[in-house]
Amino acid sequence: MNxxxxxxxxxxxxxxxxxxxxxxxxxxxSACVHCPFGYTIKKHGLEFRPVTHEDxxxxxxxxxxxxxxxxxxxxxxxxxIKGQVCGxxxxxxxxxxxxxxLPEYTDQGISRELVESYLFI
Numbered sequence: 001m002n003x004x005x006x007x008x009x010x011x012x013x014x015x016x017x018x019x020x021x022x023x024x025x026x027x028x029x030s031a032c033v034h035c036p037f038g039y040t041i042k043k044h045g046l047e048f049r050p051v052t053h054e055d056x057x058x059x060x061x062x063x064x065x066x067x068x069x070x071x072x073x074x075x076x077x078x079x080x081i082k083g084q085v086c087g088x089x090x091x092x093x094x095x096x097x098x099x100x101x102l103p104e105y106t107d108q109g110i111s112r113e114l115v116e117s118y119l120f121i
Contacts, residue, residue, distance in 0.1 A: 007104065018107050033084050036108050040081060046110070046118040048077040051088070059088060066090060066098045079115060081105075089115055 005020040018036035021027070027037035031044060051059065055078060059068055068076050071090045079087045079099075087101035087110070096112045096119065 017104055022107075031082065033082050034104060034108065038109055041108070041110070041114070044082050046115060047080045047083075048089075048119060049080060050074075051076045051078060055088075058085075062088070062100050062102065064100065066100055068098070071097075077119075079110070086110065089119075091119065094120070 004017065005023070006014050006016055009015050016032060016034060018034040021032060021034060022036050027035060027039050029039055031040045033040060035041070051072065059076070068088070068090050075091050077089050077091070078085050079089055079101075085102070086105040087099065089096050089100075090098040096116050099110075099112050099115055101110060
């Protein structure tokens with residue numbers, strides 16, 4: 001299949017991207033991990049988990065210029081949708097200072113404001 005529309009998970013499953021779903025034009029209400037219509041986030045929300053030592057290569061590869069190391073250990077969290085890591089955030093006690101998403105999650109409406117609404121409830 002077209003690699004802009006799908007990719008393989010580490011387990012070998014074909015995953016449809018948000019571009020695939022947009023091209024189809026409507027939400028199927030199946031809570032797809034890349035739903036661009038907001039259904040999955042509304043149904044399952046966003047979750048956060050602390051960064052572990054094993055996550056360091058992932059963060060280094062994704063961070064770009066974001067200085068996440070100076071915020072460790074308590075203020076760097078992985079962001080997940082349905083248990084799948086979609087990026088990470090850097091925060092202080094009242095605001096998200098930086099949000100970095102994996103490329104396949106960037107057009108799903110995940111913004112700092114949305115993340116803050118789940119994180120600081």
